[in-house]
Amino acid sequence: MTEATTARTGPVCSAEEQAQTDARLGRSYRPGREPSQPLPGAEPHPGFGYRREEHGNMLIERDVAIPTRRGTVYADVFRPRNATQVPVIVGYAPFGKHPHLDIETLWAGSGIPFETLSDFVPWEQFDPVPWTEWGYAIAIVDGVGNWYSEGDATYFTPEEAWAGHDIVEWLAQCDWSTGKVGWGGVSYFAMTAWSVAATKPPHLAAILPWDAASDCYREAFLHAGIPSFPFIHGWMQLTGTGQQRVEDMEAGMRDHPTFDEYWQCRVADWQAVDVPTYAVTEFPNNLHLRGTVEAWKGISSPDKFLEIRGDKEWEGFYQPESVQRQREFFDRYLKNVDNGVSEWPRVRIGVRTREDQWTFRDETDWPLPDVTYETLWLDADAGTLNTQRPEIAAAVSYASTDDSGAATFDIRFDERVEMTGNAKLRLWISTDLSNDADLFVGVEKLDQHGKRVPFTFSQMYDDGPMGFGWLRASHRALDEERSTPERPWHSHARRDWLVHGKPVPVDIEIWPNSVLFEPGESLRVIVKGTPVQRYSGRFEIVFAPLHNSGNHTIHTGGEFDSHLYLPVIKR
Amino acid sequence: MINFWLASRPKPGADRDMFDFEWGVIHVALMLTTPSVMAGFTKYSQHRAVDDVPDSCFPYGRHEKGWYSIANHVMPDVHALEAIFGGEDYPRRMQPHSFGDKEFVIELTSVVSDQSFGPGMKPGHGVKVVNFVAPAEGIDRDTFERVGRGEYSARIAELAGEGEDLRRYVQNTQLPLDAAMFKGTLFEAGGVQTYSGIEELWFPDREAARRFRERRESDQKCRELESSIIDAGRSFSMTVVERVVWDYTDPDALPRPAVETPGSVEAGTLATERNWGQWNTEISAQDGVLA
Numbered sequence: 040m041t042e043a044t045t046a047r048t049g050p051v052c053s054a055e056e057q058a059q060t061d062a063r064l065g066r067s068y069r070p071g072r073e074p075s076q077p078l079p080g081a082e083p084h085p086g087f088g089y090r091r092e093e094h095g096n097m098l099i100e101r102d103v104a105i106p107t108r109r110g111t112v113y114a115d116v117f118r119p120r121n122a123t124q125v126p127v128i129v130g131y132a133p134f135g136k137h138p139h140l141d142i143e144t145l146w147a148g149s150g151i152p153f154e155t156l157s158d159f160v161p162w163e164q165f166d167p168v169p170w171t172e173w174g175y176a177i178a179i180v181d182g183v184g185n186w187y188s189e190g191d192a193t194y195f196t197p198e199e200a201w202a203g204h205d206i207v208e209w210l211a212q213c214d215w216s217t218g219k220v221g222w223g224g225v226s227y228f229a230m231t232a233w234s235v236a237a238t239k240p241p242h243l244a245a246i247l248p249w250d251a252a253s254d255c256y257r258e259a260f261l262h263a264g265i266p267s268f269p270f271i272h273g274w275m276q277l278t279g280t281g282q283q284r285v286e287d288m289e290a291g292m293r294d295h296p297t298f299d300e301y302w303q304c305r306v307a308d309w310q311a312v313d314v315p316t317y318a319v320t321e322f323p324n325n326l327h328l329r330g331t332v333e334a335w336k337g338i339s340s341p342d343k344f345l346e347i348r349g350d351k352e353w354e355g356f357y358q359p360e361s362v363q364r365q366r367e368f369f370d371r372y373l374k375n376v377d378n379g380v381s382e383w384p385r386v387r388i389g390v391r392t393r394e395d396q397w398t399f400r401d402e403t404d405w406p407l408p409d410v411t412y413e414t415l416w417l418d419a420d421a422g423t424l425n426t427q428r429p430e431i432a433a434a435v436s437y438a439s440t441d442d443s444g445a446a447t448f449d450i451r452f453d454e455r456v457e458m459t460g461n462a463k464l465r466l467w468i469s470t471d472l473s474n475d476a477d478l479f480v481g482v483e484k485l486d487q488h489g490k491r492v493p494f495t496f497s498q499m500y501d502d503g504p505m506g507f508g509w510l511r512a513s514h515r516a517l518d519e520e521r522s523t524p525e526r527p528w529h530s531h532a533r534r535d536w537l538v539h540g541k542p543v544p545v546d547i548e549i550w551p552n553s554v555l556f557e558p559g560e561s562l563r564v565i566v567k568g569t570p571v572q573r574y575s576g577r578f579e580i581v582f583a584p585l586h587n588s589g590n591h592t593i594h595t596g597g598e599f600d601s602h603l604y605l606p607v608i609k610r
Numbered sequence: 611m612i613n614f615w616l617a618s619r620p621k622p623g624a625d626r627d628m629f630d631f632e633w634g635v636i637h638v639a640l641m642l643t644t645p646s647v648m649a650g651f652t653k654y655s656q657h658r659a660v661d662d663v664p665d666s667c668f669p670y671g672r673h674e675k676g677w678y679s680i681a682n683h684v685m686p687d688v689h690a691l692e693a694i695f696g697g698e699d700y701p702r703r704m705q706p707h708s709f710g711d712k713e714f715v716i717e718l719t720s721v722v723s724d725q726s727f728g729p730g731m732k733p734g735h736g737v738k739v740v741n742f743v744a745p746a747e748g749i750d751r752d753t754f755e756r757v758g759r760g761e762y763s764a765r766i767a768e769l770a771g772e773g774e775d776l777r778r779y780v781q782n783t784q785l786p787l788d789a790a791m792f793k794g795t796l797f798e799a800g801g802v803q804t805y806s807g808i809e810e811l812w813f814p815d816r817e818a819a820r821r822f823r824e825r826r827e828s829d830q831k832c833r834e835l836e837s838s839i840i841d842a843g844r845s846f847s848m849t850v851v852e853r854v855v856w857d858y859t860d861p862d863a864l865p866r867p868a869v870e871t872p873g874s875v876e877a878g879t880l881a882t883e884r885n886w887g888q889w890n891t892e893i894s895a896q897d898g899v900l901a
Contacts, residue, residue: 296788440752472720474612474688475786513786534788538687539611539720569752584751586786588720 047205049238052108052198057191064301066193067290071281074186078276082139087113087187094159096120097171102187105180107205109198110189114206117159117167118176118215126219126244126373127176127210130164131203131235132227133185133192133278145577148499150354163225163353165365173366174374178210184281192285194278195230195255195305203235211242219373223247223365225356226327227278230255233334234307236314245315245372247365250352252330253309256302256531259326262582263548264511264531265477266292269581297514298531309337317368319346321355322391322552323495325507325580329550332405342372342381345405347551349389349397352498388459391554393484393492394501405551410460410606412525417448417466417564417601419593424450424564424603432597439476439568439587446593448603449485451561458556460606461526462549464564467542467599468512472589474536475513477582480547480564481571482506487559494554499578504571508549511586512537515545522546525604542594552606564603566593611652611859613782614683614691615808617715617742617848619676626678630658632709633679638855640704643876646697647704648867650690651683653857657850660737660816667819668739668847669826669836675713680740680850684859688718688785695791702885705795715742716792716802719782722759728773731812733854736777739819741809744844746837754806754839755783762835769825769832775818780810805845819849 050056060066077083092099098120102113115136118125130136140162143153157168167177183202184192193199203222211218220242222232229251236246252258260271271288279285295301316338320331328347335345348355355361371380384401391397415424420433438444462482470476481504484492496503513534521528527546537543556562565571568587573579595601620629634656641647641654657680665671685691694700745754763781770776789802813819826832836842858864868876884891 440755442752472722472783473785474718474720534786536688536786538689587752588722588755588783588785 047108049201049204050197052201057198060198064304065294066301067287067294068191068284069279069287069290071184071192071283071285072279074280074282077139078280080141080145082141084135084139084186085137093120097159097168099159099167103178105206105209107183107202107209109183109202112180112183112188112202112206113186114178114180115161116176116178117171119171119174122174123215124217125174125176125215126217126221126369127178127213128165128170128221128223128369128373129178129180129203129206129210130161130224130228131180131182131206131222131231132163132224133182133194133280134162134227135186135280136161136179136181146353150351151357152359155359156357163228163356165224166362169362170366175369176216178206180206184283184285185278186280187282189283191283192278192281194286194288195234197234197304199231200234200238200307203231204238204240207235207240207243217373218242219244221245221247221369221373223249225249225352226251229327230330233309233312236316237307237309237311239311239313243314245317245369246312247317247319247368248331248334249319249356250321250324250327250331251318251334252327253334254306254330256298256305257529258330260288260292261296261531262580263509263529264514265509265582265585266296267580267582268292269583270579273577297533307334309334310339312338313340315342315368315372316340317344317346317365319348319355321348321350321352322389323349323497323503324352325497325550327352332551336405344368344383344385344387346387347389347405347553349391349495350395351495388553390457390459391494391505393494395495406460406525406606407608409610410608413605413607415450415603415605417593417595417603419446419595422447422449424448424562428600428602429596432594432599434592434594436590436592437567439470439473439589439591442569442573444569445565445567447566448564449561452556452558454558456556457553457608458562458605459553459608461551462506462606463525463527463604464508464547464549464602465544465604466547466566466601467544467594469540469542469592469594470537470589471539471592473587474538475511475586476537476591477568477585477587478510478512478545478547478591479567479569479571480508480549481567482549482552483563483565484554484556485561485563487557489561496572497574497578497580499576500574502572504565505554506549506552507571508547510545510547512543512545513586515543517546525606542592542599544600566591611684611686611721612688612785613719613721614685615715615717615719616681617677617679618710618713619678621711629678629710632707634853637707637709640707642867643869643880644699644703645869645880646694646699648870650685650694652686652859653684654855655682656680656853656855657682657738657740657848658853659848659850663737663816663849664820667816667823667849668741669823670741670743670842670845670847672848673846677715677846677848679710680848688787691718692791695795701794703883706886715804716787717742717805717808718785718787718803719808720785722755722781722783722807723763724778724780725767725770726773726778727767727770727776729777730773731777731814733857734852736812736814737816737819737849738852739811739813739847739849741811741847742805742845743807743809744804744841745806746839746841749839751806757835757839758807759783762832762839765829765832765835766826769822769829775813775822775825776811777814778810778812782808782810816849
């Protein structure tokens, strides 16, 4: 591999600059976990140092040094042996590029077709064996400051994006490279695609973000203001290995409970992204769905495609038909193959009916251009949703710290109804003990017999609600410029504490959805102070600490315009 | 109603009698003549740790910092606190009077339950054990609250019986509080929201407190419930005497503070006060209005 030099644009990201930025934003660090120490339940690191391996027609270069403005990072590069002109796809993440996780055991139940994968597949990444056969190089990079890569590790930051910029440009100039570089993968590998593309590396030709949250405050660390400390604690175990310091995101959540510059800097300038983009997510995904859709809407790429599926995150990524589409996309934009991808429908959604039952449908845009909205009024007295606003005020209370405490509101459909799009739930809520309220909302389907219909949920579960939303009531202030009638956008800039017994209106964003209801089936809205359903395992997003005490009371009818704003498709 | 708690102590090496005077007389006088304070706090109580109380009187250890004082401020909602610390008269009138240590325990709570037993207790009489309780490792807030206000509280009531020893039991649960609210105040170095709850137990005397502690310790069910939600090692107790400085939580119980009454001597005196550093500056005759 030849050394290549890059003419750098953008910030210098020197250590001095970094220190100033850290101080200004209030970032905290902790010592990195020593790379030679294996993570619990993982294989030890195989040893650091450049080496070459050959497997059939695949050449692997381990620990290739890539200079960046943040220090040298190390990559494993898989490419066709003896090939001289290949495009390269970059995967960048903090989890460790070396194979150290027993994927089949740890991810049992995820729906991944393990039998289709080679032994070389890095977790959440493209399988290098078929991709090198198809004439691609795959470069898997340990993030800045992680494992043996130099520097202090920061997560989702602009500095990380500029290091990614340098990685793209360096790989483009390798003597075996065509100079066309793609970026992608799942989750972290995908989230960085937004920020790196926003730096406009000249040789970045396409991105394929598969489940790419794009606003980590609102979608990953503090869902609508509710922190998930236990979840992030586990995430820090996976991401906190390095020789120097790693950013302490638990401290960050504690020190920055509202959306300030600490978090704002981690949201890429979506408008600046202009490369061809194939963005994929799933309606059941309670981590990446919102961010993938919002960023896709915001980017300015002329060639951009959105796919919202009905299955689980990793299950979908590794399905053979998905891999085929991934290849077609990169063939088109990294190899300039005229394969019809440019004419793909701009949007493809999975219309769901129950559990894991869903079918793809092509669309021209998201939100669907012909979506209409229906207002369904809550009636606390009857526990119903109604097309007519109740004249009489009513209230229903539930114990906010009890799993069994909930308020439900149902509507039975007499005709076929398709709910596709963003929904909003407006509630008037009061408390009797706390000066805040953490609200968990589930949208469920009941069959003709009133029995709950389970849906695929999150990354691993088969028994979830079909729709979901959250809100910490003290964060109810809206960003009026960004809010729309169907999609409230909370500024999270300040906290408006509740006063005991005084109802206040809150608008709760229900993440995007697409579900068909047959005549006789019902839609149910559930409001709780605890998660709509509890799960087990490392992939559950556990929210804590909560701000609930005593009872929540929901007020409807009369002066209280509590309602569900439902997206309906009539065709 | 919610409660704003401050536990503190005299400055290291300072004379405690002087602290008592500063806190008990000067500080109170300032509060009584500061409109935002009187508008916001409907009840104000001071507690002072009793000397020579044996450890056997309280369930948890003393705090390593040796807290001496607890102030409890009752207010209708947290906005009262925001109005006080964010207002104009607090920094001008209260802030300069710095008489205690810079370290504090700061908590905001709501009363979960308030139970009286037997003859009850008159304010200011007997002794009171105040427990600042930390949650057991791995216990989430939901469980802490559910067990604490449910089975645990019920068990304490059972042990209280007819009120031979325990006369009143109040359980307070922690509320969220924004530490940034105290930036620039005397309390900015305080530890905000360390404890999940505060228990208040009133006894006729310290001997009754000791007996009740023994009963609590020897009751297996109580011990099991307690250890399931409370980390005794990170919790602390104080045995205190209580002084209810004012209480107009019942609006009819007392007249409003004089400083809130236009035309009163106190309101007039306040009107002639000057801002910090401006006491001897001249007021232009054009700006002045003859009475």
